[in-house]
Amino acid sequence: MNPxxxxxxxxxxxxxxxxxxxxxxxxxxxxIIEAGLILLFLNLGQYExxxxxxxxxxxIEIVDPIPQALMITTIVIxxxxxxxxxxxxxxxxxxxxxxxxxxxxxxx
Amino acid sequence: xxxxxxxFVFIPIIIAIAVFLIKSPxxxxxxxxSQAALIVLFVLYALFLSANPDQNIIVFGGWDARFAISFYNxxxxxxxxxxxxxxxxxxxxxTFKINYAQKKLFFFLMFLEGVFLxxxxxxxLFNMFVFLELTTVLVTILIVYRKGGEAFKAGLQYMxxxxxxxxxxxxxxxxxxxxxxxxxxxxxxxxxxxxxxxNIVKFAYVLMITGLCVKAxxxxxxxxxxxxxxxxxxxxxxxxxGLIVKAALYIFLRVNFDMFSNxxxxxxxxxxxxxxSALVGVVIAMSQKDLKQILAYHTVSQVGIIMMGLAAxxxxxxxxxxxxxxxxxxxxxxxxxxxxxxxxxxxxxxxxYQTKKVYExxxxxxxxxxxxxxxxxxxxxxxGAPFFNGFISKSLIKYGFKxxxxxMIVFTIVNLGTMxxxxxxSQILFGPKQxxxxxxQYKQHFAMSLLAIASLVIGLAYYPIFKSLFALTWGGALxxxxxxxxxxxxxxxxxVLIFHFVVKRDYLPFRLLRGSPISFLTANxxxxxxxxxxxxxxxx
Amino acid sequence: xxxxKYILIILLGLVLAMFIVxxxxxxxxxxxxxxxxxxxxxxxDTGSRNIVTAIYLDYRLFDSLFExxxxxxxxxxxxxxxxxxxxxxxxxFMLDKFKTPELFITFSRLxxxxxxxxxxxxxxxxxxxxxxxxxxxxxxxxALLILFYIDLKKSTNMRVIMTIEKWLFVSLVSISAISLLxxxxxxxxxxxxxxxxxxxxxxxxxxxIIIGAKVALGLTxxxxxxLKEGR
Numbered sequence: 001m002n003p004x005x006x007x008x009x010x011x012x013x014x015x016x017x018x019x020x021x022x023x024x025x026x027x028x029x030x031x032i033i034e035a036g037l038i039l040l041f042l043n044l045g046q047y048e049x050x051x052x053x054x055x056x057x058x059x060i061e062i063v064d065p066i067p068q069a070l071m072i073t074t075i076v077i078x079x080x081x082x083x084x085x086x087x088x089x090x091x092x093x094x095x096x097x098x099x100x101x102x103x104x105x106x107x108x
Numbered sequence: 109x110x111x112x113x114x115x116f117v118f119i120p121i122i123i124a125i126a127v128f129l130i131k132s133p134x135x136x137x138x139x140x141x142s143q144a145a146l147i148v149l150f151v152l153y154a155l156f157l158s159a160n161p162d163q164n165i166i167v168f169g170g171w172d173a174r175f176a177i178s179f180y181n182x183x184x185x186x187x188x189x190x191x192x193x194x195x196x197x198x199x200x201x202x203t204f205k206i207n208y209a210q211k212k213l214f215f216f217l218m219f220l221e222g223v224f225l226x227x228x229x230x231x232x233l234f235n236m237f238v239f240l241e242l243t244t245v246l247v248t249i250l251i252v253y254r255k256g257g258e259a260f261k262a263g264l265q266y267m268x269x270x271x272x273x274x275x276x277x278x279x280x281x282x283x284x285x286x287x288x289x290x291x292x293x294x295x296x297x298x299x300x301x302x303x304x305x306x307n308i309v310k311f312a313y314v315l316m317i318t319g320l321c322v323k324a325x326x327x328x329x330x331x332x333x334x335x336x337x338x339x340x341x342x343x344x345x346x347x348x349x350g351l352i353v354k355a356a357l358y359i360f361l362r363v364n365f366d367m368f369s370n371x372x373x374x375x376x377x378x379x380x381x382x383x384x385s386a387l388v389g390v391v392i393a394m395s396q397k398d399l400k401q402i403l404a405y406h407t408v409s410q411v412g413i414i415m416m417g418l419a420a421x422x423x424x425x426x427x428x429x430x431x432x433x434x435x436x437x438x439x440x441x442x443x444x445x446x447x448x449x450x451x452x453x454x455x456x457x458x459x460x461y462q463t464k465k466v467y468e469x470x471x472x473x474x475x476x477x478x479x480x481x482x483x484x485x486x487x488x489x490x491x492g493a494p495f496f497n498g499f500i501s502k503s504l505i506k507y508g509f510k511x512x513x514x515x516m517i518v519f520t521i522v523n524l525g526t527m528x529x530x531x532x533x534s535q536i537l538f539g540p541k542q543x544x545x546x547x548x549q550y551k552q553h554f555a556m557s558l559l560a561i562a563s564l565v566i567g568l569a570y571y572p573i574f575k576s577l578f579a580l581t582w583g584g585a586l587x588x589x590x591x592x593x594x595x596x597x598x599x600x601x602x603x604v605l606i607f608h609f610v611v612k613r614d615y616l617p618f619r620l621l622r623g624s625p626i627s628f629l630t631a632n633x634x635x636x637x638x639x640x641x642x643x644x645x646x647x648x
Numbered sequence: 649x650x651x652x653k654y655i656l657i658i659l660l661g662l663v664l665a666m667f668i669v670x671x672x673x674x675x676x677x678x679x680x681x682x683x684x685x686x687x688x689x690x691x692x693d694t695g696s697r698n699i700v701t702a703i704y705l706d707y708r709l710f711d712s713l714f715e716x717x718x719x720x721x722x723x724x725x726x727x728x729x730x731x732x733x734x735x736x737x738x739x740x741f742m743l744d745k746f747k748t749p750e751l752f753i754t755f756s757r758l759x760x761x762x763x764x765x766x767x768x769x770x771x772x773x774x775x776x777x778x779x780x781x782x783x784x785x786x787x788x789x790x791a792l793l794i795l796f797y798i799d800l801k802k803s804t805n806m807r808v809i810m811t812i813e814k815w816l817f818v819s820l821v822s823i824s825a826i827s828l829l830x831x832x833x834x835x836x837x838x839x840x841x842x843x844x845x846x847x848x849x850x851x852x853x854x855x856x857i858i859i860g861a862k863v864a865l866g867l868t869x870x871x872x873x874x875l876k877e878g879r
Contacts, residue, residue, distance in 0.1 A: 003674075007667050010279070011660045017272065018632035018656055023264065026628070030268055033275055041282045044674075053699040054777065055691045062699065064683040065690070066285070069703035070234055072782050073715045074278070076863075077241050080722040081271050083870050084245060087726045088252060088264045090877070095257045101628050114834060118821065121717070125814050128724075168710050170833035171693075175685055177710045212728055219721060223714075238714050245718060249725035289679035303677055307670035314666070633652070636659050643666050 002043040009036030023092065023099045027085045034078040041067045041074075110163055112153040113179045116189065117226040119145055124218035133206045139214055143197045150193055154186055165231070165294070174290045180231035183578070184424060184437075188228045188358055191441055194562070195350055195448060196221050201555035202452055203343045213253060220246040227355055233281045233291040236359065237274060240323075244270045247352055251340045262335040265628050269332045270323060272635070277319035283312035297367045304371045307647070313372060314643045316363055321638065324356035326415060327385035328634050330408045331626045337404035342455020345400065346448035349407040354440050357414060365421050372646050375419045382415025383518050390525030394532065398464050399454050402533055403447065406490070406526070410443045413522060416515075417505040428578050432508020439501035442566065446489040446498065449559040453483045456552055457536070460544055466532065470539030476546055478553050480537055485560040487534060489567070491527045491600070494592055497566035503592075527603035694837065695848025696775035704780070705855055709824055709835045715782075716859060719866040720817050726873045727806055748797055756794045763791035771860035775849050781856040785863025792868050796875060809869045816862045823855065 013033035020026045050063035093099050123142040127135055157164055167178040196217075203213070223246065227239035244267060252263040285291050287303050303309050325333040333353070337345045364370060364378075389409025396402045417436025427433045456479050461469050473480040489496040502523065509515040566573070626634070686699050694702040704712050771784030796802055827838040837851045 003671065004664075004668060007664065011664060014272070014632065014636060015656060015660055017268075018629050018636070019653060020629070026268060030271055033272060037275055037279060037282075040279065044282065044286055052778070053686070053690075055697045055699060058691065062683070062687050065686050065699040065703055066682055067282075068700045069708065072700070072704060072780075073234075073238060073711055076715050076782060077238070077718060080245065080718050081241070081267065083874075084248065084722055084726060084729075085264060085267055087729050087874065088248075088260050088267070090874075091252075091255065091729060092257070092260045092264065095260065111828075111834065122818070122821075125818060129811065129814060166834070168834050169707060169827075169836035170831070171707055171836075172685070175682065176707050212724065215724065216721070219717075223717075226714075235711055235714075238711055238718075242714060242718050242721065245721055245725065249721070249728070252729060255729070285682075286674075287677050287679060289681040306673060306677060308674060308677070311666055311670040633656055633659075636656065636663065640659055640662050640666075643663075647666070 002046075003040055006036050006040035006043050009039060012036075021100050021102060023089045023101065024086070026101070027082060027089060030085070031078065031082050034074070038071050038074060041071055109152060109156050110166065112149050112156070113166060113181060113229050115149055116146065116153075116229070117222050119149075120218045120222035120225070124215045124222070127218065128211060128215040133208060133211065136204065136206055136210065136214060139200055139204075139218060142218065143193065143200060146193050147197070150190060153181075154190075157181060157186065174292055174295050177235050178231040178292065178294075179229045180294060181229055182424070184358075184361065184427060185228050187437065187441065188354070189225060191354075191444055192221065192224055192228070192351060195347065195444055198448070198452075198555045198558050199343050199347055201558070202346075202552050204551055213250075216246055216249055216253075220250070224351065224355065228358060231293050233284070233293060233296075234278075237278050237281060240274050240277070240355075240359075241271070243352065243355065244274065247348065250344045250347075251336055253344065254341050256339070258339045262332075262339045266332050266336040268628070269329075269631060269635075272632075273319040273322035275319075276315045276639075280312040280314075280316035280319070283308055283315075287312075293362060293367050297369065300367065300369055300371060304368070310372070310646050311643070313368060314639065314646050317360075317374075318635070318639045318642055320356055320360045320363065321381070321642075322635065323353075324360060324415075325353060325385075325408055325411055326381050327388050327408075327412070328638060329631070330385060330389075331631050333408055334401055334404040337407065338398065338400045342451055342458070345404075345455075346451035349404070349451060350444035350448040353407065353411055354444065357411070357418065357440060361418065361421070361424070361427070366424050369423060370421075374645060377642075377645050378419040379416055379515070382412040382419060383515075383522075384412070385409070386412030386416065386522045387518070387525070390522055390529060393529045394525060397466055399458065399466055399469070399533075399536075400451070400464065402466070402529060403450050403454060406529065407443075407447060409522065409526065410439070410447070410490075413502075413505065413519075414439050414443065416519070417501075417508065420508055430508070431504050434578075435501050435504025435506075435508060438504060439498075442489070442497040442501050442563070445559055445562050445566075446486045449482060449486040449556055449563070450490070452552070452556050452559070453479050453486065456549070456556075457483075460546055461542070466536060469536040471537075471542045472539075473537045474539075474541035475544060479556070482553075482556045482560045483537070484534075485563060487530050489563045491530055492523060493596055495564070495567050497563050497570075499592075499596075500567060500570050524599060524603060524606075527600055528607050531603050531607045691845070693841070694852075695839075695843075695845035696852050698775050698778065698780070700778075701774050701780045701852065701856075704782075705852055706837055712859070713821060713824060713835075716817055716820055716862055719863065720813055723813060723866050723869045723873075724810060726870055727810065730873045730877060746800065748800070753798050756798055760791060760794050763794070764788065767791055767860075767864075771856050772853060774856045775852040781859025782863055784856070785860040786867060788860065788864040789867035789871075792864065793871055796871065800875065804872055806869065806872065809865055809872075813862060813865050813869070816858055816865070820855070820858050820862070823851075823858070 010033050013029045013036060016029035016032065017026055020029060045064040045067045049061070051060055053062040053065040053068070089099060119142050123138050127138055164181045165178055167173050167176055169176050220243065223239055223242045227236065227243060230236050230239060248263050248267040251266060252259045281291060284296065287306070287309055288296050288299060290296060322329045337348050340348065386409045389405050389412060393402050393405035393409065396405060414436045417432050417439060420430055421427055421433040422430070427437055457469065457472060457476065458464055460476065463469065489498040492498045492502045506516070506519060690699040690702050691697060694706040696702045767784050767787035770779035770787055771781060774780030774784065824835045827836045828834050830838045831840060837848055839848050839851055
């Protein structure tokens with residue numbers, strides 16, 4: 001059940017990307033997709049009775065540590081992309097005075 | 109020598125940091141030192157690899173290959189590495205200046221080179237995702253480097269679409285990890301048949317292919333490419349069209365044909381995807397009035413042609429035995445050479461003429477003769493004239509499907525469309541000499557001439573090159589056949605006629621095509637829709 | 649138009665259906681081999697009780713190098729983008745009218761040293777308890793940002809921060825490459841494989857400190873770039 005809910009979060013993010021008219025909302029929809037992705041990966045690896053991957057004694061049964069390590073990298077990458085996108089949005093506002101997508105479509 | 113792949117990645121990165129940290133602008137000469145080191149290393153490594161072909165995997169940390177990151181090199185990645193180093197040398201020659209403003213540009217450019225070389229050699233799926241995101245961030249910074257309003261809008265759209273595509277690629281990687289227990293491409297390639305019938309593996313395949321189609325700018329997900337390539341400065345556009353798009357095709361080859369071993373037989377679908385994007389690209393390119401937009405839409409169409417060739421690949425070894433597949437790979441290399449030459453020449457012309465419209469620029473041949481000559485070379489290459497490199501790759505792709513009449517018709521229409529839009533492009537050459545200030549930039553001429561010479565060399569001396577490098581023996585007597593010359597001149601005459609009577613009058617359909625871009629919101633809906641279409645093809 | 653929204657929702661529902669269909673047989677093909685490998689060999693190979701730290705500092709160190717690299721590139725890029733060009737019409741800076749409330753300043757004086765200490769604890773003990781360089785670096789960055797909330801016009805030198813970050817990246821790559829000389833393989837712990845776990849944790853603590861410093865500086869620099877808005 002949990003992985004399906006995480007996938008629903010990802011799909012909500014995609015829906016938001018396709019209907020948001022505001023730039024800042026689009027950037028945050030990308031953040032939502034990334035959050036859903038992290039939840040999906042971690043949820044697929046959980047199971048009953050697995051302990052956290054800290055070996056307090058040898059021979060205990062731990063959960064898979066690879067998803068957690070990969071998701072550390074993904075979180076850093078996601079925050080980097082969000083900050084860069086927000087800085088570009090601020091610059092767009094300073095130059096053109098509007099943060100709506102539909103003001104960008106006028107082609108010369 | 110066995111650690112040369114790691115040096116490929118880290119030499120540009122360390123030089124990038126050094127250029128940034130050293131205060132004096134004379135430190136910019138360091139970039140040429142790094143390029144020279146890379147060229148020497150590349151030649152030595154290629155010789156080493158052909159002498160011992162089983163030492164092409166480096167596992168970092170010495171752990172079991174299933175659980176650690178590794179680098180893997182074969183002939184396919186060597187071709188791309190060679191192309192990368194050559195293109196970067198040319199671009200650095202073109203944009204070399206000794207002033208403080210270039211310091212940051214060189215930092216980002218050289219870092220991008222190191223990251224790109226890492227992307228081509230890596231054998232680990234998650235490492236590939238990290239490199240892919242790094243490429244996206246760096247290319248966005250380079251697109252918005254000349255901070256204008258258009259540049260920021262195009263850069264933001266590029267970044268958001270590509271990030272979403274890479275995240276869907278990551279979901280595919282996640283699902284594969286949970287089924288196979290590893291994310292090493294070589295290990296999955298050997299074990300793929302165990303679980304490839306399960307729905308979850310099929311779903312992972314759908315997600316990965318959709319993400320790659322966005323990054324490779326195939327129909328219908330190519331809307332980010334013309335904007336991004338049109339607003340960047342000339343050398344960055346050349347780099348984008350020439351190499352960054354090819355990275356997505358390289359990953360497509362590795363994922364589809366190497367890892368999945370074409371388990372779902374989607375070759376026909378990929379061929380038609382390439383064909384449709386080639387057609388759509390040329391038709392829209394014919395209607396554009398902006399110099400760089402014509403070239404950008406052409407990139408979409410040429411990538412479609414490359415996909416038409418590559419769709420016939422089987423396992424990776426058949427890239428060098430199947431003529432259509434090798435034609436696709438060769439067209440990728442050729443397209444990097446002549447498309448970047450076109451962009452660099454267009455950049456010089458726009459800088460002198462201060463305008464971007466095709467109908468306002470006249471008299472390039474008399475005002476800037478050297479630029480005009482290399483521009484003619486590039487235009488002859490892209491339209492497939494004999495003696496130039498475009499002809500070789502297009503003949504190889506045509507040879508691959510000479511039994512199928514429908515495919516030949518589609519290919520011929522695409523070629524005709526290319527010729528028509530370049531007749532339109534070549535209008536800038538004619539006319540009287542303009543009274544403009546032409547500053548002679550010798551290093552730019554040198555850089556462009558390097559590309560033109562490469563184009564001619566591949567076109568004329570292709571037979572001995574391919575025989576010695578790849579042991580291929582096709583088409584030894586291709587230039588002795590009189591039909592090819594008559595065919596080319598005939599098509600060119602037809603193209604000139606169609607241009608004068610149809611395109612120049614600027615009928616209503618062209619005006620509609622020019623003025624209706626697809627918005628960012630629609631692009632996302634199209635993304636979901638194409639995911640479902642590809643999913644239907646895979647699951648049924 | 650509501651019609652396109654409904655079509656979009658139907659399409660997304662189809663994608664969800666694809667996922668549910670393929671997820672039905674997940675339980676029977678979940679592959680255990682990776683988990684068992686890290687469970688049996690993780691502590692003995694690397695000397696750290698926290699297997700996640702063992703993975704991103706020893707088995708997959710190459711990924712962490714480029715994760716540090718993406719922070720470096722993003723900081724330089726954001727710094728470059730935020731500098732003013734000549735054509736900024738609507739640039740009114742919100743923060744000129746903002747004054748931090750007195751209550752916030754008083755609480756920050758209490759909270760700031762505790763946050764800093766907590767962040768340093770997470771970084772230093774990354775190999776024995778949950779935490780590590782990246783996580784602790786983010787906490788230290790949050791602690792440093794409180795200083796900026798208290799005094800919005802605090803002067804900083806971006807050039808010094810970016811120079812330190814680049815030197816930290818170079819030192820990170822160099823320490824990873826030392827293992828070529830001592831163990832003969834690249835990008836792993838430079839202490840030999842059969843040494844004691846306490847000895848191996850020297851490498852882990854050193855790398856965690858460098859990564860923590862780098863992440864803290866990077867995130868602080870990003871925030872400063874947003875605050876200054878190019879001035």
